[in-house]
Structures are given as C-alpha cells and as structure tokens.
Amino acid sequence: MIPLQRVEISAQAQNLLKRWTQRVEGAGASGQAARELWGDAKAPKKHVRAALESMARGAVRCMYCDDSRGTDIDHFEPLERAPLRAFVWVNHLLACSFCNSNEKNRKYPVDAEGACLLVDPTAEDPADHLTLRLSVGTYDPLSPKGKETIQVFGLNRPELIKGRVDAFVRARSILRDWHGLHQDAVPEADLVAQALLDSPFIDVVHAMTRLKPGVAVIVVGEATVPALDTWRTVHSRSLRVGQQRVPGGTAGASCNKSVTDDTLADDNLPCQGQAARKSKAGPVRTMQNYALTWTDPTGTPRSSAVAYDQPSAQDRKAALEGDGCTNVQILAVRPGELPEPRG
Structure with a gap:
C-alpha cells in the first residue's frame, strides 16, 4: 500500500453527489436506502470511477493490494455504518473485487473513541503504520491501525507475498538496467522508469527508496545501491506523494455535459477528461x-x-x-x- 493523491472533482460533480446524498436522507438515511440508491446511481458512479481511475497507478491498480485491477468502487466507511456518506467523494476508493468483497466487505474497525483503524492511502502515508519486509514480502504493523489494515485487507495473503518477493527480484534488475541507460542519457531510460512505476507491487519500489543507506546495501545488495541512490533523486518524489494518472487527458475527471439535471450526462456515453475544456458552470482544473x-x-x-x-x-x-x-x-x-x- 502506497500514498495516493486524491484529485479534486469538479463543482458540477460535487453538486450531483450532494443531490444524491439528499435522496438518501429523504429515503430515511438507512443503510438499505443508501445501497439501493447507490445501485441505481449510474451517472454519479461514472464520475466517481473516472476520478478514482485518474488517481490509480499503472493499469488501474487496486488501491489496497496494488496487484489486481481496481474493478470496484469501495465505500471506505461502509454504507450500513454511514449511509449519508454513500455519495461523499472522499469516502470512495478503488479496489479489486477480492479486496473489496472477499476481504474488507463491510468491516470497519474502530478504537475505543470510535476513530477508524484502517489506513486510507489517500489521506495518510501507509508507511506510518505499515512496514514492508522486502526479503520475505510481508507487511508488519507499526501501529494498531497498521495491524487492523493488514488483517482487514488481507495484505499478507500468500499470493500477495509471492508477488512482492518476485517484484523485489525484478525491481533490482530493472533498476540496474535503468541506471546504465540513465548514465548514458539514453532516451529508453525514461520508458524503463515509467514501466517500473506502472508495474504491480510498486509498494516494493516505494519501500526500497525508504531504506537507510546502511540498511540498503544489506537488503538490495552493493550492485543495486548506486542505481537506487540515483532513482531516489530522479523518481522518488512521485512515490512519496502518489502520482496522478492522466487517462484521456484528465486529472479531475468529469463528463462532457454540464450539470443540468440528475443524469449530468448521457449514461451511455463514457466519461472524458476535463483538459483544456470549460463547462457551462465555469473553468475546471487540470493537471x-x-x-x-x-x-x-x-x-x-x-x-x-x-x-x-x-x-x-x-x-x-x-x-x-x-x-x-x-x-x-x-x-x-x-x-x-x-x-x-x-x-
């Protein structure tokens, strides 16, 4: 799990989500009402998904396991617990079906004061609560929140552990190849770097960049240390804060039409980027x-x-x-x- 930067959705999309929240409230603000309305909300879901996909890494990776494709919109605080947050933008994350349905499902552990005990990678740095043991591919908790996060999302399930161990081997090799190309100023170096940034288990590379020099030589080996040091200088910033994807030219996703009713746009049309475009409600932000x-x-x-x-x-x-x-x-x-x- 790595930190991700949450994009700012358009004012039009925010207004649309607010109106659907009012519908939940009008229907009794129950978990059942929220779930039924969410199931019917084609246009809001289209906007939420487009914005989440602009935040995800690589081939739209799950924001929890960083392995599989993020197919589901997860309500971080479940509908049964917080029905009025069903359409709140900051309560949405992108998850694979396994993390969402098989692992997290409706779990939402809290401490004695009622504070959430799950890491939201768009609101905090997971490294404050979790540490990845690169040589064995497992996460260890650094806090009660880290412990619950590992358990609820199944971050140490066998297939993820093996994936991280394999990714660690690949990352060291790729970093050494990239370093040679980078030193020779070969343009292909940028393509190799981007391929690594877009690969599954980028949390492995993220953890490597955080190793202290004395530890790095033991963990990654002397041959990889020079490449890792250069990588930190050139590319580690995007790993520290999360790098926005720009599919179709968008960071904050929206649809072609401005908000004139509850549909916002034809539900048969795909959402498109906001880049270099203005809606009837005024300018929009782009990256x-x-x-x-x-x-x-x-x-x-x-x-x-x-x-x-x-x-x-x-x-x-x-x-x-x-x-x-x-x-x-x-x-x-x-x-x-x-x-x-x-x-």
Missing part, C-alpha cells in the same frame, strides 16, 4: 504535464520519453545537469504530447 529536452555529453539532442509533474520535472532536470547534460529545458506539454529533441 499540467511537463517534458524535457537537453543535449547529452556527446552533443546529441535528447528529449524525455515520458511526461512529469512539475516537481518531478525539476528533479529530472537537476539529475541531467548533474550527469553533464547541457541546455536542459522544461516544457509544458498537453496530455499525450512530447517534444522533439532540439539541436
């Missing part, structure tokens, strides 16, 4: 992407093969300049757009 161009030490013009957020672009620029590259420029780009190398 700006950045790419880089530079000249490598051999005098060859280069450009990045992936886009970054602004802090990561600044980190990448510093790393390139540290490697002897010149004329390093950060360019704002549209989703899906990358610059050509400049001579």
